[in-house]
Amino acid sequence: MTTMNAIIKTASISDPVERGIAAYLDEIIELRHDLHQYPELAFQEHRTAKKVAALLGDWGYEVTTGIAGTGVVATLRRGDGNRSIGIRADMDALPIEEATGLDYASSNPGVMHACGHDGHTSILLAAARYLAESGSFSGTLRLIFQPAEEIGAGARKMLSEGLFDRFPVDAVFGLHNWPGVPAGQFGFVAGPAMASVDKAVIRIVGKGGHGAEPHRSVDPVLASASFITALQSVVSRNIDPQEMAVATVGSIHAGSASNVIPESVEMKLTMRAYNEEVRARLQERIVALARAQAESFGAMADVDYRLGFPALFNHAEETDFARDVALQAFGPSVVEANFRPRTASEDFAFLLQAKPGSYLFVGNGDSAPLHSARYDFNDAIIAPAARYWVRLTETFLANDNG
Numbered sequence: 001m002t003t004m005n006a007i008i009k010t011a012s013i014s015d016p017v018e019r020g021i022a023a024y025l026d027e028i029i030e031l032r033h034d035l036h037q038y039p040e041l042a043f044q045e046h047r048t049a050k051k052v053a054a055l056l057g058d059w060g061y062e063v064t065t066g067i068a069g070t071g072v073v074a075t076l077r078r079g080d081g082n083r084s085i086g087i088r089a090d091m092d093a094l095p096i097e098e099a100t101g102l103d104y105a106s107s108n109p110g111v112m113h114a115c116g117h118d119g120h121t122s123i124l125l126a127a128a129r130y131l132a133e134s135g136s137f138s139g140t141l142r143l144i145f146q147p148a149e150e151i152g153a154g155a156r157k158m159l160s161e162g163l164f165d166r167f168p169v170d171a172v173f174g175l176h177n178w179p180g181v182p183a184g185q186f187g188f189v190a191g192p193a194m195a196s197v198d199k200a201v202i203r204i205v206g207k208g209g210h211g212a213e214p215h216r217s218v219d220p221v222l223a224s225a226s227f228i229t230a231l232q233s234v235v236s237r238n239i240d241p242q243e244m245a246v247a248t249v250g251s252i253h254a255g256s257a258s259n260v261i262p263e264s265v266e267m268k269l270t271m272r273a274y275n276e277e278v279r280a281r282l283q284e285r286i287v288a289l290a291r292a293q294a295e296s297f298g299a300m301a302d303v304d305y306r307l308g309f310p311a312l313f314n315h316a317e318e319t320d321f322a323r324d325v326a327l328q329a330f331g332p333s334v335v336e337a338n339f340r341p342r343t344a345s346e347d348f349a350f351l352l353q354a355k356p357g358s359y360l361f362v363g364n365g366d367s368a369p370l371h372s373a374r375y376d377f378n379d380a381i382i383a384p385a386a387r388y389w390v391r392l393t394e395t396f397l398a399n400d401n402g
């Protein structure tokens with residue numbers, strides 16, 4: 001409900017979009033806290049999707065549910081314009097035990113909104129309500145609420161279920177909050193903006209034995225240590241220094257006693273890059289090094305290298321357009337002049353392979369990092385980000401665009 005307080009608070013705001021959103025902002029923040037308290041993992045966003053679909057239906061959207069399981073697409077047509085815009089928010093949470101101590105902390109053990117997808121969903125709903133009640137545009141608006149971003153599967157599944165055939169758009173946009181960037185500050189990057197992500201599981205198999213008689217065994221721990229050291233040469237010696245590449249060993253497991261040489265060692269790696277050539281080179285060198293290093297110690301390496309998803313590539317024209325909208329709506333002080341690409345990954349990359357568009361960033365202020373058990377989305381960025389989606393829609397589907 002819109003309280004008297006909100007009416008008094010908003011009376012002095014001159015910008016109509018800001019005033020419109022401020023009138024029901026309390027309700028959206030309450031909704032954000034509710035989503036935060038009941039987080040749902042990838043493809044299990046049933047409660048979230050139900051809430052999203054019900055609100056959009058109440059506001060007059062044509063709502064389609066059940067795309068990629070829990071995905072929701074809402075359509076709003078106005079005027080006779082023939083352009084269409086898609087805006088996407090993600091809905092899923094992570095398998096993390098929350099440690100924020102917030103009064104609306106997760107009540108779902110081991111599951112947490114540690115990436116702010118509760119915030120992204122709330123921002124898009126705040127914009128959706130304004131656009132339905134007072135939006136000035138001519139054309140078709142499509143809001144895409146996507147499941148399973150965190151496991152890199154939701155966007156792909158929506159596409160495979162005909163997302164853009166059933167709901168065509170001329171361009172698609174999305175955003176992510178970013179800790180460490182001042183709250184409400186916008187960042188735009190043309191070209192590669194987020195990295196590809198690939199994984200490998202490498203098992204180095206030796207011959208187990210007594211820790212006191214190493215000469216009777218083949219020590220896979222030593223071979224692994226040598227591989228990890230050699231791995232550092234891939235980025236420094238095999239990749240063009242002008243390019244970005246990351247190869248990280250995030251997990252290593254072997255043995256359980258100090259006096260036993262284990263049979264094998266298992267390592268888990270993640271690799272990041274901005275371009276396909278670098279990505280292929282990482283794979284080629286890492287596989288070759290693991291095998292050669294293991295062999296040089298008389299062990300063998302079993303490499304399971306899995307390609308995840310590609311780098312997120314923002315289209316130049318749509319990114320310029322998105323930046324101009326922010327400059328016009330907020331002025332230059334709120335747009336970071338030289339926002340750098342990020343080495344994290346995002347499955348919006350698949351949507352940008354299917355349609356032109358841009359993925360942008362909004363500062364979350366001085367919060368804990370994404371995927372931290374202490375992270376929380378900053379409610380102060382809901383209003384400016386929602387206002388931005390409204391402006392983007394109204395500009396893209398301007399009345400005189402026909």
Ligand SMILES: [Zn+2]
Pocket residue numbers: 114115150370371
């Ligand atoms: Zn995430």
Ligand SMILES: [Zn+2]
Pocket residue numbers: 115116117149176
């Ligand atoms: Zn995220």
